[in-house]
Amino acid sequence: MIVGIVAIAKNLAIGKDGKLPWHYSADLKHFKGTTMGQALVVGSNTYRSIGKPLPGRLNIVLSRSAQIDTADNLIFLRSEKEALDVAKYLSCDLFVIGGAKTYAEFAKHIDAWIVSRVPVEVDDADVFMPSAFLDGFDSVEKREIGEGLVVETFRR
Numbered sequence: 001m002i003v004g005i006v007a008i009a010k011n012l013a014i015g016k017d018g019k020l021p022w023h024y025s026a027d028l029k030h031f032k033g034t035t036m037g038q039a040l041v042v043g044s045n046t047y048r049s050i051g052k053p054l055p056g057r058l059n060i061v062l063s064r065s066a067q068i069d070t071a072d073n074l075i076f077l078r079s080e081k082e083a084l085d086v087a088k089y090l091s092c093d094l095f096v097i098g099g100a101k102t103y104a105e106f107a108k109h110i111d112a113w114i115v116s117r118v119p120v121e122v123d124d125a126d127v128f129m130p131s132a133f134l135d136g137f138d139s140v141e142k143r144e145i146g147e148g149l150v151v152e153t154f155r156r
């Protein structure tokens with residue numbers, strides 16, 4: 001299954017100055033617990049902001065132009081098609097972890113979204129989710145994870 005995982009503010013903001021515009025340990029714990037042992041696909045901007053492959057997961061980094069140093073748990077690909085081809089051979093889920101450009105490239109392939117609703121508005125954010133990104137999806141689960149965050153799961 002291809003799963004989008006994102007944390008969004010009330011005004012759909014997801015990023016600012018190349019980083020997350022907030023720090024919620026509850027969300028980091030949720031992200032780690034959900035993705036551990038799985039495969040991730042990440043855009044080069046978000047990968048640069050994280051700065052290293054996330055341990056315990058296969059990291060697929062996408063870029064059309066950048067050179068990325070490889071590592072044991074990192075593969076570096078040039079297109080979403082290459083990532084989707086690799087995903088066919090995985091016995092785990094592929095989590096699309098962003099950012100916005102990468103979510104947009106995978107949007108039509110995503111089977112489920114896991115959305116952390118962050119209880120703030122970020123007026124000076126510079127990266128947002130499109131308002132229609134959950135069109136065609138149904139909410140199947142909603143739970144509070146602390147610090148005022150709610151995680152909602154959607155299936156196509």
Ligand SMILES: NC(=O)c1ccc[n+]([C@@H]2O[C@H](COP(=O)([O-])OP(=O)(O)OC[C@H]3O[C@@H](n4cnc5c(N)ncnc54)[C@H](OP(=O)(O)O)[C@@H]3O)[C@@H](O)[C@H]2O)c1
Pocket residue numbers: 005006007008013014015016017018019020042043044045046047049062063064065066077078079080081097098099100101102103105127
């Ligand atoms: N709130 C959240 O849950 C969340 C999650 C992730 C990221 N973010 C935030 O989002 C922001 C970054 O988002 P962004 O949209 O600027 O960048 P991004 O999606 O992280 O990276 C975009 C880059 O990835 C590469 N890429 C994307 N799709 C590709 C494809 N189909 N084929 C080949 N390469 C592809 C390209 O790299 P090249 O230009 O190198 O070719 C593209 O310029 C940051 O602020 C980050 O903190 C937030």
